[in-house]
Structures are given as C-alpha cells and as structure tokens.
C-alpha cells in the first residue's frame with residue numbers, strides 16, 4: 001500500500017508542471033553571453049562555453065544555465081515562425097549539445113516588436129515563440145522590455161500608470177504562454193526595475209526580475225547597483241529573486257579585490273549568479289573567485305533570505321544575511337578609495353543577532369576559522385575590497 005502511494009506521488013511529481021518554487025528554489029546560476037560577446041555570439045561560442053563550464057569546474061560549482069542573450073534571431077516566415085539567424089544554424093541541436101553536458105540552456109526575447117539590439121521580438125507571437133522554445137528544449141527565458149516601452153508610450157501618452165499596466169500585462173501574457181507549453185522554463189524579467197518590479201513581478205510568474213539598469217564592468221557601476229539593493233530583501237525568497245544584473249567578474253579592468261567584492265555582494269543579495277566573462281581566457285584567480293564553494297553556499301542558502309544593510313558609514317558598509325542553519329553571513333565592504341582598517345568602528349554583532357557582542361567566525365575568502373571574534377575587532381580591508389564571514393554562536 002505504502003509503496004503504491006509512493007509510486008502515485010512520484011508519478012504526480014513528474015506529470016505536474018514544476019511550480020515557480022521548484023524551478024528556482026535557490027537563485028539560478030549559469031553563464032550568459034551578453035556581457036562578453038554582446039552581438040557577436042554564435043552557436044560555436046555557446047558550445048565552447050558549455051565545454052568550458054564543465055572543464056573549469058563551474059558546472060560542478062552550480063553554474064548550470066548557458067544562456068544565449070540578444071542577437072540570435074532571424075526573420076519570421078509566412079506562418080509567423082521565427083527562424084534563428086545564420087549565427088545559430090540549428091537551435092534544437094545546440095540545445096541537445098548543451099544538455100548532453102549536464103547543463104541547461106536559456107534564450108532571450110522581448111515583449112516588443114524588437115529586442116534591444118533591434119532583432120525580432122515576440123509581440124503578437126508569444127504563444128508561438130514559447131511553444132518553439134519548448135520544442136527546442138529551452139529551460140530559461142530572459143524577457144527584455146526594450147522596444148515595448150515605445151508601444152506603451154504610444155498607446156497611453158502621458159499616462160504612466162496605464163503604461164505600467166500594459167507592461168505588466170505583457171509579462172503576464174508570456175508567463176501564460178510558457179505555462180501552456182507544459183515545460184519548466186525559468187522566467188527572467190528584464191525591465192530594469194521599472195514600476196518597482198519587485199512589487200509585481202512574482203505575480204506574473206517571474207522567477208527573477210531585474211531591479212536596476214544595466215551593469216557595466218566597472219567598480220562604480222557594480223557598487224552603485226549593489227548599494228541600491230538596500231531595503232529589497234523582503235521581496236525575495238525561494239522561487240522568486242531580485243536580480244541586480246549579471247556578473248561582470250573577470251570582465252573589464254576589475255581588480256582581484258573588486259571581483260571579490262562583486263561576488264561577495266551578489267552572494268549576500270541572494271542574487272542570481274550569471275557569469276558573463278570570457279571563459280576561453282579565464283584566469284585561475286577569476287575561476288577561483290567564481291567557484292568559491294563557501295561563498296556560493298551563502299548565495300544558494302536554502303532559507304532564501306536575501307541579505308540587507310546592517311550599518312553604513314562613509315567608508316565602511318556592513319551587510320548581514322540569516323542562513324538556514326541558524327548562522328549569519330556578515331559582509332564588510334570598504335566603500336572608500338583607500339585601504340581601511342576599521343579602527344573606532346564596531347562590527348555590529350549585536351544588531352546581527354549576537355547579543356553577547358562575540359561570535360565564532362569563519363572567513364569565507366581565506367577559508368580560515370578565526371575563532372571567537374569581538375565587536376571591537378579590527379579588520380584591515382584593502383581598497384575596494386570586502387570581508388565575508390560566517391558567524392555562529
């Protein structure tokens with residue numbers, strides 16, 4: 001009898017569509033083509049990225065989505081079927097290849113007539129496109145507002161609430177189209193945080209939603225975005241995540257310390273971790289930052305409580321995040337432009353839930369147990385650097 005019941009439950013689990021919570025129980029992790037390749041990405045680049053995600057250890061560290069961003073689209077035929085352009089000769093074969101590596105594959109479109117790079121969008125073809133993605137074996141869709149803003153403004157000139165409603169309806173339309181396919185597809189909303197996306201995105205099926213404008217591979221851009229996430233923690237949780245945009249770790253001229261700060265902040269924010277670097281030339285340093293298992297464990301903590309600001313001064317910010325095992329992640333960011341040694345500051349351990357003002361600490365970047373630390377202990381943090389501690393009573 002019991003065995004029979006287990007069988008029925010198992011059968012239901014495979015036949016029911018995955019709920020949002022099951023689909024993205026922890027923040028999605030992967031790699032996306034945009035930050036490095038932008039409009040140049042090809043089928044060969046995606047295959048190579050998949051290979052390198054396996055050989056570099058990224059897949060085993062949790063990065064499973066290989067996402068094709070903008071510029072894969074060709075033209076629609078007389079039946080409205082959208083064909084990929086010459087850079088992507090066979091999407092189904094590409095998806096099969098990515099799947100054969102134990103990875104998943106993502107794609108990109110827009111609710112407007114055109115994408116941000118002026119390729120074909122999904123307006124008026126939502127169901128047809130979603131069905132095609134499902135047939136190809138797509139596991140993730142990033143849906144980028146782009147040209148739909150113009151449609152909103154033309155339809156409702158000077159009426160921002162009506163424009164916003166039109167935007168939300170457009171995201172719901174694709175949500176329904178995805179559900180209709182019956183395939184579990186992570187739904188990533190990209191509309192730069194307009195109309196406080198965190199307030200409504202989960203209601204239209206968003207597993208993640210951008211909270212900001214585009215990130216650039218510069219310390220200033222990354223930190224501006226990160227610090228603006230203060231106050232958003234209550235909107236995130238298993239199945240639905242704030243998205244402060246994809247990682248720039250390893251891109252541009254970001255230094256070791258800046259990459260560490262970037263990764264630390266995104267882990268504290270329970271942010272989706274979409275690497276965006278050139279995997280063919282990844283340095284050992286960048287690889288070890290992206291694959292730091294202890295830091296990834298903070299990002300992926302199953303409680304799913306996003307961190308938030310605990311304390312801010314001119315030169316130091318302290319953020320904390322409660323974890324599922326009762327411990328707390330504490331990050332100290334040096335937001336000044338010089339090395340900083342915290343003299344005269346406290347760690348705010350009491351505010352982080354350690355009433356005694358002491359805690360056991362593990363340093364997740366040096367992988368060292370620090371023993372018992374006190375509120376008044378001093379950490380020396382390099383320029384643009386960060387410290388990430390796991391605290392237990």
Ligand code: GLA
Nearest residue numbers: 034069070116117144190214
């Ligand atoms: C927007 C998005 C980016 C990227 C580009 C592609 O700017 O925010 O992440 O997808 O479009 O054109």
